[in-house]
Amino acid sequence: MSQHPINIGGLVMNRLMGSIGDVVSQLKQRALSSMELCEAALQRQDSVARLHPFITCTSDVARESASLSQKRYGSGENRGPLDGIPVAVKDNFCTSGIQTTCGSVMLQNYVPTYSATVVKRLQKAGAVIVGKTNLDEFGMGSGTIDSTFGPSKNIYRSGIKYDLLLSNREPDGLDSRFPTAAVEDEDWYVAGGSSGGSAVSVASGSTFLALGSDTGGSVRNPASYCGVVGLKPSYGLVSRCGLISLVNSMDVPGLFGRYVDDVAAMLSVVSGLDPQDATTVPSDLQSLQLPENPSLEGLVIGIPKEYHCPGMKKEVIDTWTKVADLMENCGAQVREVSLPHTKYSIICYSVLNPCEVASNFTRYTGVFYGHRVESSHSMEAMYALTRSAGLNDVVKGRILAGNYFLLKENKNRYFKQALKVRRLISQDFDKVWSSGVDLLLTPVTLSTAVRYSEFNNVDNRTQQATQDFCTQAANMAGVPAVNIPISLNTEGLPISLQLMAPWGQDAALLSAAKWIEQHVNFPRLQVLE
Amino acid sequence: MPKFDKGKSVKISEMALVCQRQIVLRCSWRKLPPRISVSYTIPQQAFATAKKVADKESKVPQHPVFPSINEEDLLPKTVVDLKLVQLLEKLSLVDFANMEGLVRLKAAISMADKLSVVNTEGVEPLVTVLENRSLTLAEDEVRSGDMSEELLACAKETIEDYFVVPPGNITYTEQKGYHHELENSDEDT
Numbered sequence: 001m002s003q004h005p006i007n008i009g010g011l012v013m014n015r016l017m018g019s020i021g022d023v024v025s026q027l028k029q030r031a032l033s034s035m036e037l038c039e040a041a042l043q044r045q046d047s048v049a050r051l052h053p054f055i056t057c058t059s060d061v062a063r064e065s066a067s068l069s070q071k072r073y074g075s076g077e078n079r080g081p082l083d084g085i086p087v088a089v090k091d092n093f094c095t096s097g098i099q100t101t102c103g104s105v106m107l108q109n110y111v112p113t114y115s116a117t118v119v120k121r122l123q124k125a126g127a128v129i130v131g132k133t134n135l136d137e138f139g140m141g142s143g144t145i146d147s148t149f150g151p152s153k154n155i156y157r158s159g160i161k162y163d164l165l166l167s168n169r170e171p172d173g174l175d176s177r178f179p180t181a182a183v184e185d186e187d188w189y190v191a192g193g194s195s196g197g198s199a200v201s202v203a204s205g206s207t208f209l210a211l212g213s214d215t216g217g218s219v220r221n222p223a224s225y226c227g228v229v230g231l232k233p234s235y236g237l238v239s240r241c242g243l244i245s246l247v248n249s250m251d252v253p254g255l256f257g258r259y260v261d262d263v264a265a266m267l268s269v270v271s272g273l274d275p276q277d278a279t280t281v282p283s284d285l286q287s288l289q290l291p292e293n294p295s296l297e298g299l300v301i302g303i304p305k306e307y308h309c310p311g312m313k314k315e316v317i318d319t320w321t322k323v324a325d326l327m328e329n330c331g332a333q334v335r336e337v338s339l340p341h342t343k344y345s346i347i348c349y350s351v352l353n354p355c356e357v358a359s360n361f362t363r364y365t366g367v368f369y370g371h372r373v374e375s376s377h378s379m380e381a382m383y384a385l386t387r388s389a390g391l392n393d394v395v396k397g398r399i400l401a402g403n404y405f406l407l408k409e410n411k412n413r414y415f416k417q418a419l420k421v422r423r424l425i426s427q428d429f430d431k432v433w434s435s436g437v438d439l440l441l442t443p444v445t446l447s448t449a450v451r452y453s454e455f456n457n458v459d460n461r462t463q464q465a466t467q468d469f470c471t472q473a474a475n476m477a478g479v480p481a482v483n484i485p486i487s488l489n490t491e492g493l494p495i496s497l498q499l500m501a502p503w504g505q506d507a508a509l510l511s512a513a514k515w516i517e518q519h520v521n522f523p524r525l526q527v528l529e
Numbered sequence: 530m531p532k533f534d535k536g537k538s539v540k541i542s543e544m545a546l547v548c549q550r551q552i553v554l555r556c557s558w559r560k561l562p563p564r565i566s567v568s569y570t571i572p573q574q575a576f577a578t579a580k581k582v583a584d585k586e587s588k589v590p591q592h593p594v595f596p597s598i599n600e601e602d603l604l605p606k607t608v609v610d611l612k613l614v615q616l617l618e619k620l621s622l623v624d625f626a627n628m629e630g631l632v633r634l635k636a637a638i639s640m641a642d643k644l645s646v647v648n649t650e651g652v653e654p655l656v657t658v659l660e661n662r663s664l665t666l667a668e669d670e671v672r673s674g675d676m677s678e679e680l681l682a683c684a685k686e687t688i689e690d691y692f693v694v695p696p697g698n699i700t701y702t703e704q705k706g707y708h709h710e711l712e713n714s715d716e717d718t
Contacts, residue, residue, distance in 0.1 A: 113679045308590045321589040343596030369683035378699040388624035396623040397633035403620040419654030478658030
């Protein structure tokens with residue numbers, strides 16, 4: 001485990017739950033050093049290790065980055081809003097020289113020779129990468145249960161000691177309304193998925209920010225369960241070069257943080273045209289600055305009625321209702337809208353995902369990298385045995401299904417049909433935007449975090465089909481969407497909501513998200529270990 | 530919200546019935562929402578109360594919208610037979626043509642079949658959400674190289690500067706005797 005050459009006091013540990021803006025000004029004033037901050041983050045990583053947010057801890061690399069950052073602050077130069085800030089990277093982003101496993105046996109021994117563009121941009125901005133986070137194998141799942149390296153657990157009610165603070169502005173105001181003790185029977189709450197490790201890393205204060213990936217809700221789902229901000233940017237604004245492919249037409253690097261401002265700062269660093277990713281477009285987000293006090297004046301908020309689906313818990317509906325009413329009372333125009341093809345989104349995804357997977361996963365043969373099972377007499381045998389041993393049942397099942405949907409006799413009925421339904425889903429959004437709606441407000445998940453004992457009773461595909469209902473359509477249409485934690489329920493678990501905006505309107509989306517954050521005062525977690 | 534004629538006094542029992550009828554009309558008959566309970570007051574006052582609630586009504590739907598898909602409209606179910614699984618295994622090479630794989634495949638197809646009820650006449654397939662944008666292709670220039678050692682180091686089996694692969698002219702499925710094995714497993718289904 002990591003050593004601690006510097007003695008980290010409680011005051012510095014408390015800084016871990018602060019906002020990036022506060023911490024960077026402390027670093028500039030030399031009230032805090034980058035090395036201290038790095039050590040605190042590594043120490044917190046140790047304390048919450050039993051939640052298993054990380055697959056790989058990159059303490060050496062982190063200390064090196066922190067040391068360079070400290071020198072920069074010392075000489076008065078700093079690289080911007082992320083200089084010296086501990087961040088985590090989901091383990092499906094390539095990191096040069098650091099193993100990148102995708103949570104799978106297939107890539108357990110894979111050490112990339114290059115870094116993903118978003119990783120390079122974070123490093124260039126001075127961010128301190130402290131580890132690679134756990135995920136459902138190859139991003140397939142909504143619980144971070146299906147990883148070769150074991151599940152990641154939600155920090156809420158996990159047995160890790162924490163306080164809840166009434167407001168981030170008054171660190172001494174304890175909120176004692178909610179239970180924080182471990183849940184009974186050694187059960188625990190799932191972190192959500194597939195970017196569960198990243199969500200837990202941010203929620204626990206091990207990092208300020210984390211990279212995730214969102215194809216069907218894989219950033220917003222764990223953000224909802226873990227009570228953190230989770231942004232899925234517009235498709236094309238953030239480079240996918242180095243993000244190990246799942247569904248090329250829907251994958252998007254996603255961002256986690258505890259504050260909307262922090263996520264905005266990260267977006268300004270990672271977004272922008274990348275010559276190495278032909279599906280990126282130019283944007284002006286590099287100079288993104290959210291207003292200090294965003295306003296709802298003149299905004300039209302749409303409430304898509306189909307998002308109240310059967311099985312949604314009453315407390316989620318109540319929260320949705322409260323926030324919609326609050327926004328209406330504060331100057332926004334709120335109206336009910338319809339996205340009639342919502343119910344087909346999951347089914348459409350259940351076809352398009354396996355089709356792209358069947359194609360993308362032909363690269364896993366054991367020849368050039370990754371796991372390999374010896375079979376000296378036949379190449380096909382070697383491929384089949386390697387892929388069988390290296391990929392879990394969820395992955396294999398999708399490859400088979402994808403190849404079925406792509407058969408000549410099936411292509412029109414399944415693949416082409418799904419592509420057409422995708423257009424209908426996308427057109428639903430276009431019609432709503434054209435009718436004068438600026439943003440959509442919806443739930444994210446049907447309930448708060450599910451207990452592992454319950455979650456595990458249902459198979460992966462059914463689980464995803466249920467949990468992804470509110471998140472999937474945004475990936476179909478490529479529109480930006482953000483998860484905002486709103487409140488805790490009687491069990492002390494986070495309830496969150498989602499905002500969606502037209503393609504490219506990420507700045508407007510985050511402004512509105514910031515407004516909500518400022519007005520709901522979500523109780524802040526303060527880890528005591 | 531259920532609609533009542535303005536100014537008309539309505540009996541409580543009638544109100545409850547109207548609520549129920551209107552909701553049943555909108556939803557699939559298979560799944561009725563919980564009964565709407567109407568508290569006891571005299572008819573004129575009850576209506577006044579109902580109107581007041583309607584004024585302050587949230588835009589958030591308080592009852593679920595049922596996403597029912599009429600199963601009768603679906604095309605006939607595909608038969609997943611031995612020949613099909615062998616073909617898929619040949620294309621997939623995941624050694625998953627066993628009971629578990631069959632079950633998953635059938636479930637995946639069953640879900641995907643529901644797409645056939647959507648009327649997509651005249652709708653163009655959407656391949657990328659960036660279809661209306663001009664995308665930049667990188668210049669065809671060499672930017673990095675001389676990495677043969679690093680790249681070979683990623684592979685398990687190499688000889689000198691070569692990646693090693695067994696002979697490619699033997700079909701796995703024939704060699705494994707799938708016909709026999711799958712026939713046996715099919716008997717159990």
